[in-house]
Amino acid sequence: MIILMLMIPIAGSLGLLALWGFMWALKSHQFEDLQGNAERILHDEDDAD
Amino acid sequence: MTIDYACYAHEDEAGRQALYLQIDGMTCAACAFKIEDRLNAEAGVRARVNYGTQRLHVSWAGQTDADKGRINALVPLIEKLGYRAAPFDGESQMEQAREAQRFLLRCLVVAGFATGNVMLFSQALWFAPAGSLVGATKDMMHWAMALIALPALVYCGRPFFYSAFNALKHGRTNMDVPITLAVLLTSALSFYETRRHGDYVYFDATVMLLFFLLIGRYLDSLARGKAREAAQGLLAMLEGTATLTDGTSVRIRDLRAGQVLMTATGEKIAADGVVIRGASDIDTSLITGETLPRSVEVGEAVYGGTVNMSAPLEIEVTAASDQSLLSQVVALMEKAEQGQAKYVRIADRVSAKYAPVVHILAAATFLGWVFIGHAVWQDALLKAMAVLIITCPCALGLAVPVVQVLASGELFRRGILLKSGKGLETLAQADTVVFDKTGTLTLGQPQWLNPEALRAEDYALAVSMARRSRHPLSVALCYGVKVADSDIEVEDVAGCGLAAQVDGQVVRLGKGVWLGAQAVDDGQMEMWFRRGEAAPVRLVFADRLRADAAETLTGLKARGLRLVMLSGDRQTAAQAVAQGLPLDEVRAELLPADKVALIEAMQAEGRKVLMVGDGLNDAAALSAAYVSMSPSSAMDVTQNAADFVWRGEGLRAVLTAQRMAVRTGQLVTQNFAISMLYNVLAVPLAVAGFVTPMIAAIAMSGSSLIVVLNAFRLKWARG
Numbered sequence: 001m002i003i004l005m006l007m008i009p010i011a012g013s014l015g016l017l018a019l020w021g022f023m024w025a026l027k028s029h030q031f032e033d034l035q036g037n038a039e040r041i042l043h044d045e046d047d048a049d
Numbered sequence: 050m051t052i053d054y055a056c057y058a059h060e061d062e063a064g065r066q067a068l069y070l071q072i073d074g075m076t077c078a079a080c081a082f083k084i085e086d087r088l089n090a091e092a093g094v095r096a097r098v099n100y101g102t103q104r105l106h107v108s109w110a111g112q113t114d115a116d117k118g119r120i121n122a123l124v125p126l127i128e129k130l131g132y133r134a135a136p137f138d139g140e141s142q143m144e145q146a147r148e149a150q151r152f153l154l155r156c157l158v159v160a161g162f163a164t165g166n167v168m169l170f171s172q173a174l175w176f177a178p179a180g181s182l183v184g185a186t187k188d189m190m191h192w193a194m195a196l197i198a199l200p201a202l203v204y205c206g207r208p209f210f211y212s213a214f215n216a217l218k219h220g221r222t223n224m225d226v227p228i229t230l231a232v233l234l235t236s237a238l239s240f241y242e243t244r245r246h247g248d249y250v251y252f253d254a255t256v257m258l259l260f261f262l263l264i265g266r267y268l269d270s271l272a273r274g275k276a277r278e279a280a281q282g283l284l285a286m287l288e289g290t291a292t293l294t295d296g297t298s299v300r301i302r303d304l305r306a307g308q309v310l311m312t313a314t315g316e317k318i319a320a321d322g323v324v325i326r327g328a329s330d331i332d333t334s335l336i337t338g339e340t341l342p343r344s345v346e347v348g349e350a351v352y353g354g355t356v357n358m359s360a361p362l363e364i365e366v367t368a369a370s371d372q373s374l375l376s377q378v379v380a381l382m383e384k385a386e387q388g389q390a391k392y393v394r395i396a397d398r399v400s401a402k403y404a405p406v407v408h409i410l411a412a413a414t415f416l417g418w419v420f421i422g423h424a425v426w427q428d429a430l431l432k433a434m435a436v437l438i439i440t441c442p443c444a445l446g447l448a449v450p451v452v453q454v455l456a457s458g459e460l461f462r463r464g465i466l467l468k469s470g471k472g473l474e475t476l477a478q479a480d481t482v483v484f485d486k487t488g489t490l491t492l493g494q495p496q497w498l499n500p501e502a503l504r505a506e507d508y509a510l511a512v513s514m515a516r517r518s519r520h521p522l523s524v525a526l527c528y529g530v531k532v533a534d535s536d537i538e539v540e541d542v543a544g545c546g547l548a549a550q551v552d553g554q555v556v557r558l559g560k561g562v563w564l565g566a567q568a569v570d571d572g573q574m575e576m577w578f579r580r581g582e583a584a585p586v587r588l589v590f591a592d593r594l595r596a597d598a599a600e601t602l603t604g605l606k607a608r609g610l611r612l613v614m615l616s617g618d619r620q621t622a623a624q625a626v627a628q629g630l631p632l633d634e635v636r637a638e639l640l641p642a643d644k645v646a647l648i649e650a651m652q653a654e655g656r657k658v659l660m661v662g663d664g665l666n667d668a669a670a671l672s673a674a675y676v677s678m679s680p681s682s683a684m685d686v687t688q689n690a691a692d693f694v695w696r697g698e699g700l701r702a703v704l705t706a707q708r709m710a711v712r713t714g715q716l717v718t719q720n721f722a723i724s725m726l727y728n729v730l731a732v733p734l735a736v737a738g739f740v741t742p743m744i745a746a747i748a749m750s751g752s753s754l755i756v757v758l759n760a761f762r763l764k765w766a767r768g
Binding site: 012032033038 | 077101147165166
């Protein structure tokens with residue numbers, strides 16, 4: 001059962017990592033315009049800045 | 050409506066001028082990029098479209114007023130691409146609402162994370178063979194659950210805690226009170242049990258309850274957000290600016306009584322007022338249903354929404370604009386956040402009455418199990434918590450508002466403005482549709498019937514002359530005609546028509562009497578053309594039917610509605626329009642009071658009348674009818690009287706709105722039934738002690754989710 005002492009924190013921190021990633025994406029306004037941004041990537045003339 | 054975009058521009062943090070524009074006509078994301086590319090090609094301009102909200106943020110370098118004015122040159126670039134743009138200044142308000150939505154999303158995601166990870170342990174505890182997970186291992190797993198669940202509860206329970214706390218502070222209860230109580234008590238009990246190595250640990254139930262409830266809340270707020278964005282966008286498209294006598298531009302919304310407007314030729318008069326300088330003709334087609342203009346002088350009253358035709362006017366505003374359509378709609382949107390419709394009020398009342406019952410029932414369950422059932426107190430408390438969770442009238446509270454919000458959002462998106470909270474309910478019940486003729490079934494714009502009456506060179510000349518005038522018949526004369534402009538000097542003879550010198554001859558276009566023509570009295574709109582001393586030629590005009598009128602009326606007819614046309618026009622004109630339309634009844638030569646009397650008579654027979662009209666003469670009929678609609682080309686007064694206002698050329702909006710209203714009514718009834726049924730079934734089971742907090746959490750949040758998802762069928766169904 002000692003393996004649990006290792007596995008539980010690993011599982012937890014993996015989850016936290018994903019949570020952090022989502023919070024970062026939300027904070028940097030990645031969810032503002034889902035449809036527009038989905039197609040923006042296909043647009044050739046996008047400005048370089 | 051003329052708009053001075055510069056008065057909406059403001060300086061951003063980077064010291065650049067910036068402005069939000071609502072864009073109309075984008076059908077795909079490629080449209081958005083087309084606009085961006087066109088604007089970014091201009092020096093110093095940066096543009097970014099949010100396709101979801103159909104809003105463009107544009108910024109450009111410069112500080113001076115002249116720099117500000119540059120936007121007035123940029124907007125035509127967008128319009129040249131085929132899109133309409135209107136200034137939008139509600140972005141900061143919108144941002145606040147969006148922040149609230151993001152807060153819910155953060156809570157939702159944390160709750161989801163916690164639920165998943167707590168389940169990892171609770172599943173292990175449930176499904177492990179009996180006796181294999183005991184002692185220190187079991188305690189460790191309980192502690193791990195507590196470690197995840199407790200911080201998560203504090204974080205993502207906030208939407209419920211705040212709302213419950215606010216209700217209690219004002220001496221009320223709402224549906225968040227039992228939820229908060231259940232979450233807090235169950236967590237406290239679980240923590241207590243964890244410390245004393247007990248078995249009554251239900252962290253999984255609490256986080257899961259919040260997770261599922263938050264899904265429902267988030268979907269609800271998403272729908273509200275969409276409705277709000279769409280409504281604000283639609284409002285922006287309807288808004289305009291007016292010019293004051295000192296040359297400054299003011300938004301029409303900000304006009305106050307006593308201010309003096311400068312109204313140029315061809316401009317829409319921005320507000321109700323009195324003429325204080327100048328004399329001109331006003332297009333009164335909206336007031337009287339007549340297509341020919343009326344002349345006005347100093348001291349006469351003019352109505353907002355009518356068009357000034359022949360000379361500039363100074364108009365003193367008499368009605369402050371907080372009576373206006375826009376402010377009414379804005380006020381409605383604020384009310385719609387709570388919902389003011391009948392069903393919503395019922396749901397509110399039931400929830401308010403029901404919430405104390407929930408607490409009493411839970412307390413009774415606890416006491417009953419301790420004293421009558423002789424259960425251990427932990428067990429009794431858990432049964433009481435199950436009752437508290439399962440009886441919470443969340444589904445009932447969500448059942449109606451979600452449908453209403455989704456329906457109004459969908460209508461806004463299609464250019465139909467819902468102005469009264471009860472509009473959808475009343476429209477669903479309407480069984481008779483009464484149409485006005487001019488401006489409703491027809492476009493209210495005359496069409497030239499006999500272009501063949503003129504010889505080719507006269508035709509080109511007449512069109513060139515007519516282009517110099519804003520008279521509706523002149524406009525009709527050049528409508529859609531592609532003839533090169535002749536280089537001629539045209540004189541506008543007030544009250545008579547247009548005159549020009551061509552090859553030494555006087556060419557006249559205008560009233561018959563002025564040209565010396567023989568009067569013809571067949572009731573048709575006419576204009577005369579005469580070259581020199583040649584015989585005068587009569588040009589005949591008639592109103593045009595809206596392109597989709599027949600299709601819309603057939604659609605309404607197929608839905609079992611009785612269709613009536615009430616017109617103020619002559620019998621012959623009314624019959625001409627009614628031909629080919631599936632109308633059940635046509636009445637003509639009616640005064641406004643007759644229309645009201647007829648509608649009241651129909652309603653006395655028990656019919657529920659939807660009145661569709663646009664003129665000032667229809668305003669009374671619109672108010673008299675059970676429910677009413679008017680196009681956005683209508684007079685401000687008329688739009689104020691209507692429950693729905695729609696944008697665009699077509700009449701199809703009537704059918705769309707009717708369909709949507711009926712569908713909304715069905716979904717509301719279904720949702721009521723679902724939430725009632727749920728409570729009737731679940732509560733006795735919970736009181737009897739058959740339900741663990743975990744199952745209660747699933748059942749209760751499940752019922753809320755079902756109700757919300759059922760409401761979303763409104764979007765999935767085609768309408």
